[in-house]
Amino acid sequence: MKTKTLARLVILTIILVIGLSVITAQTSSVQAVGAEVEIKANLETVKTAAGLPGEAAVGSDNIIKTIGEVIKVFLGFLAIIFIILVIYAGFLWMTSAGDDAKVTKAKGLITNAIIGIIIILAAYILTSFVIGAVLDSTIVTSTSK
Numbered sequence: 001m002k003t004k005t006l007a008r009l010v011i012l013t014i015i016l017v018i019g020l021s022v023i024t025a026q027t028s029s030v031q032a033v034g035a036e037v038e039i040k041a042n043l044e045t046v047k048t049a050a051g052l053p054g055e056a057a058v059g060s061d062n063i064i065k066t067i068g069e070v071i072k073v074f075l076g077f078l079a080i081i082f083i084i085l086v087i088y089a090g091f092l093w094m095t096s097a098g099d100d101a102k103v104t105k106a107k108g109l110i111t112n113a114i115i116g117i118i119i120i121l122a123a124y125i126l127t128s129f130v131i132g133a134v135l136d137s138t139i140v141t142s143t144s145k
Contacts, residue, residue: 009090012110016083019117037062068131072124079120086113 040062089109096102 012086012114015114015117016086019079019083019121037066064131064134068127068135071127071131075120075124075127079117082113082116082120085116086110089113 086109089106092102092109093106096106
């Protein structure tokens with residue numbers, strides 16, 4: 001029985017570490033996108049000052065990207081909250097000293113946190129797909145005109 005519980009905790013820890021890695025990578029991506037937006041804005045300023053013609057659809061891409069990145073960061077913060085919840089539940093379980101009420105509460109918290117992480121990952125995947133599809137359609141529309 002203890003072996004199964006230990007195996008479950010190890011698997012849960014691996015899942016949480018992978019989830020945290022995805023969140024960290026996404027945060028780095030958001031910072032890189034922020035730098036990219038700033039560079040594009042500076043290039044637009046130089047292009048305008050030089051009197052070169054501009055594209056009408058350039059600003060819409062930045063707004064859509066920004067909205068997508070804000071949603072992804074928000075989902076990342078939610079995932080961090082659920083990871084903290086799982087750690088708290090594990091601590092509660094380990095310090096229960098055999099008290100069935102505390103163990104039941106900890107199991108419920110872990111179950112709810114895992115369900116929450118699954119929902120957040122599904123929302124992240126859906127958001128990435130939708131924002132990618134919108135950006136692709138915007139790029140196709142702006143280049144075909």
